Amino acid sequence: MDIIVCVKRVPDTSETDLAIDKGGKDIQKGDLDYDINDWDRFAVEEAVLIKEKAGGKVTMVTVGDEDAEEMLREGLARGADEAFLLSDESFEGSDGYVTASILAAFLKQRSYDLVLTGTLADDDCGGQLGGMLAAMLGVPVATLVHKVDVKDGTVAVTRELEAGLSETLDIDLPAVVSVATGINEPRFVSIRAVRKVASIEIPTVDREELGLDEAAVGSAGAKVEIETVFLPPEGEGAEIIAGSPVDAAVRLAEILKEKGGIA
Amino acid sequence: MTLLEPADVPLAGIPAPIVAAIILLVAIAIFSYVMLRRIQLLRAVLPDPRLSEIGRRIWLALVYGFGQARQPRYLGAGIMHILLFAGFVILSLRSLTLIGRGFSSTFHLPLMGGGVGFVYDVFKDYVVLVVLVVCIVAIVRRAVFKPTRYQHTGNSEGHGAEAYVILGMVSALMITDLIYDGSAMAVRGHTFSPALFPAATLGAALMGNANESSLRVLHVAGYWAHILVFFTLLNYLPISKHFHVITAIPNVFFAKLNKGSIKPVRWGVDDWMELEECGAGRFEQFTWKHVLDFYSCADCGRCSDNCPASTVGRALSPRMISIKARDYAYEHYPVFGANKDPGDKPFTGNIVTEQEIWACTTCGACEQECPIFIEYIDKIVDMRRYLVEQGEMPASLQKPLQQIKKKGNAYGATKTKRAEWTKALEGVQVKELQQGDATDTLFFVDSCGSFDPRIQEISKSFARILNRSGVEFGILGKDETDSGNEIRRLGEEGLFEQVSSKNIEAFRARAFREIVAFDPHAFNVIRNDYPVKFPVTHASQMLARFLEQGKITLKGDYLAGRLVTYHDPCYLGRHNGVYDEPRAVLGRIPGMRLREMHRSFTRSFCCSGGGPLLWYENEEEKERMGERRVKMAAEIGAQVIVTACPFCLINLEDAVKTTGNEGKIEVIDMVELVDRYLA
Numbered sequence: 001m002d003i004i005v006c007v008k009r010v011p012d013t014s015e016t017d018l019a020i021d022k023g024g025k026d027i028q029k030g031d032l033d034y035d036i037n038d039w040d041r042f043a044v045e046e047a048v049l050i051k052e053k054a055g056g057k058v059t060m061v062t063v064g065d066e067d068a069e070e071m072l073r074e075g076l077a078r079g080a081d082e083a084f085l086l087s088d089e090s091f092e093g094s095d096g097y098v099t100a101s102i103l104a105a106f107l108k109q110r111s112y113d114l115v116l117t118g119t120l121a122d123d124d125c126g127g128q129l130g131g132m133l134a135a136m137l138g139v140p141v142a143t144l145v146h147k148v149d150v151k152d153g154t155v156a157v158t159r160e161l162e163a164g165l166s167e168t169l170d171i172d173l174p175a176v177v178s179v180a181t182g183i184n185e186p187r188f189v190s191i192r193a194v195r196k197v198a199s200i201e202i203p204t205v206d207r208e209e210l211g212l213d214e215a216a217v218g219s220a221g222a223k224v225e226i227e228t229v230f231l232p233p234e235g236e237g238a239e240i241i242a243g244s245p246v247d248a249a250v251r252l253a254e255i256l257k258e259k260g261g262i263a
Numbered sequence: 264m265t266l267l268e269p270a271d272v273p274l275a276g277i278p279a280p281i282v283a284a285i286i287l288l289v290a291i292a293i294f295s296y297v298m299l300r301r302i303q304l305l306r307a308v309l310p311d312p313r314l315s316e317i318g319r320r321i322w323l324a325l326v327y328g329f330g331q332a333r334q335p336r337y338l339g340a341g342i343m344h345i346l347l348f349a350g351f352v353i354l355s356l357r358s359l360t361l362i363g364r365g366f367s368s369t370f371h372l373p374l375m376g377g378g379v380g381f382v383y384d385v386f387k388d389y390v391v392l393v394v395l396v397v398c399i400v401a402i403v404r405r406a407v408f409k410p411t412r413y414q415h416t417g418n419s420e421g422h423g424a425e426a427y428v429i430l431g432m433v434s435a436l437m438i439t440d441l442i443y444d445g446s447a448m449a450v451r452g453h454t455f456s457p458a459l460f461p462a463a464t465l466g467a468a469l470m471g472n473a474n475e476s477s478l479r480v481l482h483v484a485g486y487w488a489h490i491l492v493f494f495t496l497l498n499y500l501p502i503s504k505h506f507h508v509i510t511a512i513p514n515v516f517f518a519k520l521n522k523g524s525i526k527p528v529r530w531g532v533d534d535w536m537e538l539e540e541c542g543a544g545r546f547e548q549f550t551w552k553h554v555l556d557f558y559s560c561a562d563c564g565r566c567s568d569n570c571p572a573s574t575v576g577r578a579l580s581p582r583m584i585s586i587k588a589r590d591y592a593y594e595h596y597p598v599f600g601a602n603k604d605p606g607d608k609p610f611t612g613n614i615v616t617e618q619e620i621w622a623c624t625t626c627g628a629c630e631q632e633c634p635i636f637i638e639y640i641d642k643i644v645d646m647r648r649y650l651v652e653q654g655e656m657p658a659s660l661q662k663p664l665q666q667i668k669k670k671g672n673a674y675g676a677t678k679t680k681r682a683e684w685t686k687a688l689e690g691v692q693v694k695e696l697q698q699g700d701a702t703d704t705l706f707f708v709d710s711c712g713s714f715d716p717r718i719q720e721i722s723k724s725f726a727r728i729l730n731r732s733g734v735e736f737g738i739l740g741k742d743e744t745d746s747g748n749e750i751r752r753l754g755e756e757g758l759f760e761q762v763s764s765k766n767i768e769a770f771r772a773r774a775f776r777e778i779v780a781f782d783p784h785a786f787n788v789i790r791n792d793y794p795v796k797f798p799v800t801h802a803s804q805m806l807a808r809f810l811e812q813g814k815i816t817l818k819g820d821y822l823a824g825r826l827v828t829y830h831d832p833c834y835l836g837r838h839n840g841v842y843d844e845p846r847a848v849l850g851r852i853p854g855m856r857l858r859e860m861h862r863s864f865t866r867s868f869c870c871s872g873g874g875p876l877l878w879y880e881n882e883e884e885k886e887r888m889g890e891r892r893v894k895m896a897a898e899i900g901a902q903v904i905v906t907a908c909p910f911c912l913i914n915l916e917d918a919v920k921t922t923g924n925e926g927k928i929e930v931i932d933m934v935e936l937v938d939r940y941l942a
Binding site for chain 2: 012014015016031033035078185186187188189190191192193194195245
């Protein structure tokens with residue numbers, strides 16, 4: 001079972017006060033720390049778990065710059081066998097569609113049984129890559145998958161639906177599966193584990209090697225143009241409930257009843 | 264009347280000295296072989312240098328080994344043990360003499376003839392009775408009163424029966440001695456006052472109705488029974504939990520001397536990163552001293568009785584680690600037969616479970632209590648190192664550690680904002696020391712003091728105090744990284760090296776006289792674990808000094824007559840022996856009414872731990888440690904709990920709320936309290 005996992009490096013915005021940069025089309029990223037997209041961490045872990053059970057090889061791939069190496073090394077430490085960095089100056093400004101086509105170009109050059117991605121990226125929350133990638137490759141896709149069971153030639157995936165429902169699908173391989181967070185418990189990757197994979201070479205693949213036209217990548221190839229990025233205006237109606245815990249609880253219950261939150 | 268001595272009575276036609284020689288040789292041969300097997304295992308496992316500071320080690324062996332100084336921490340059982348041990352030492356001379364009497368009826372040890380021997384014989388006769396009484400009391404105590412401390416938890420089969428075997432054998436030794444001497448006295452009559460030989464007199468009285476020929480038989484039979492029991496006992500020791508009779512004093516001699524520190528990943532290895540495996544996953548990855556600990560555990564249960572994790576219902580019971588490990592050792596390295604291969608079932612995770620391993624807060628209560636200095640923290644850390652290597656780490660701890668790796672603090676905050684808290688200070692300038700700067704005191708704020716809104720209050724208080732004292736001080740600001748105390752104790756050695764080397768680099772780039780930290784964890788790790796040594800002080804020590812020197816004076820009525828208790832933080836008290844300075848500071852506070860909790864000083868009760876442990880979620884516990892602690896404070900009627908650790912503060916403040924004591928008990932850090940009283 002050869003599995004290719006597509007991952008993305010995203011800024012950690014959880015504990016920071018975000019600011020919009022001068023152009024008004026992005027946030028200021030200078031002071032931000034970057035890490036693997038949380039959803040993708042689960043995808044890599046799932047790939048390694050499948051490999052540990054069924055054998056095969058796990059390959060990681062990302063579109064980005066050399067700063068992505070740390071993320072890829074962590075994936076190798078987690079148990080991936082090899083990692084590729086798809087990088088080219090012309091990729092700057094790529095949207096989800098272009099990123100999918102770059103990844104598709106890479107995938108078409110290789111053999112694989114299963115492609116895993118996270119369903120969503122924490123930064124732009126597009127949630128489109130898995131589907132577009134599958135379309136470009138002409139293979140089936142399942143998203144928001146929280147259970148993967150690889151069989152002979154097919155894969156059974158369980159998807160989260162509305163209202164707590166789940167469905168299980170049996171899809172033919174090769175396929176693209178976009179996983180949900182919580183599909184597994186990602187193992188802890190220690191500093192030593194990363195150190196141990198320090199000697200594994202991470203090849204960089206550029207646009208030409210992927211056989212892509214310059215006009216098809218980066219902002220030139222992008223189908224989406226960001227008009228403006230802004231912080232949501234401060235709303236009204238927030239109330240800090242003062243008083244003793246008992247009084248506060250009474251007041252909270254009142255509000256919830258008023259607004260129809262509880263019967 | 265004549266009485267034939269055992270040496271002069273052939274047994275089944277064989278001269279007694281030959282029988283004595285055979286018994287002696289067989290017993291010693293078996294004993295030597297068993298000991299050889301035990302020592303072979305010690306030699307097969309990992310090295311551990313334990314020969315530094317010989318003088319201090321001899322002192323330890325004298326005070327805590329022969330002196331049994333930790334025994335009276337449990338007063339009743341302790342006194343009984345001291346009596347038994349003293350009896351054991353005193354009667355060992357008697358045992359040697361009796362062995363010799365199998366060869367010659369007039370045998371005595373060198374210098375033990377004549378007057379000295381007579382005085383000894385009188386003395387030992389009293390000791391025999393004392394030991395017998397203690398054994399009977401101990402048997403009754405175990406059988407009737409069943410102290411909970413002796414009960415086993417978990418799935419290990421109990422070893423309680425062994426206690427009865429040993430107590431029975433020791434009693435048998437005393438009784439056979441009594442028969443041997445008593446029968447002689449009954450035949451020969453009293454040569455001396457009965458008060459001189461109470462055991463013999465008692466024996467004679469008990470056999471008063473026997474005729475002379477029976478007494479002759481009893482005299483010889485009592486002797487041989489004594490010899491047989493003695494050698495059986497000797498050989499029982501190394502196959503039971505009573506091995507401690509032999510190993511305890513060496514175990515104390517080889518005790519860990521540098522308290523508060525964690526052992527390196529592997530002794531004698533320069534670059535542990537290059538090791539094939541790290542930590543203790545297989546049994547053979549413990550050090551020889553750790554295996555000697557396993558051999559030595561007497562299953563007394565004092566560690567678990569004091570373990571906060573055990574107390575609140577977590578899976579951990581420290582002594583079960585020793586008991587299970589010894590069972591494992593004896594099963595896989597048997598006295599007879601080939602060593603057993605465990606296959607692909609590693610020791611760590613199977614024999615000792617992950618739940619047990621992660622339940623420990625490293626508070627050190629177990630190690631403090633063990634009468635023979637068995638260590639637990641280093642073993643747990645070694646097992647964690649193995650688990651971390653396998654990618655196993657409780658989910659609740661992964662995030663904070665990831666944050667430390669990325670950002671140098673568990674709070675996920677940007678490191679450039681480490682000095683932000685100083686902006687809220689009024690009238691106090693806190694200097695962010697740049698590379699090359701010099702100051703007197705380097706205030707190590709640590710991540711908690713920089714980012715936790717509650718703990719920032721302590722940072723501010725301490726800055727005000729430092730400012731008032733007139734001492735020149737500064738902080739590292741953005742160049743500071745998490746101190747790493749818990750990181751190392753959670754088994755993530757690589758990350759510990761990363762954060763500690765960043766801090767060391769930051770320290771080296773600045774000139775200062777001393778480092779001060781109000782978090783005992785930071786204080787401990789810099790003092791005991793950092794590979795480069797810097798002078799470091801805990802805030803409570805510095806406050807005591809300021810007050811002593813008159814650099815600050817206290818005035819006010821914040822406590823307003825409320826009853827105060829002091830909670831000793833584990834990493835200040837047990838791990839670093841700082842008990843007096845915090846109390847000296849409290850003593851200087853006007854109107855202080857201090858009452859100690861039942862558990863205080865070395866017996867303080869952990870609040871559930873610091874650093875990333877603040878995020879740790881345990882599913883087994885029935886109660887939070889902090890809640891238990893607050894109840895202890897409530898028990899003595901305390902209205903204020905003063906502590907000297909920011910994590911104790913957070914845990915106890917939470918517990919005050921969850922135990923319904925809000926408004927009744929206030930928790931305050933010593934630094935904040937002093938700040939409130941700054942004149």
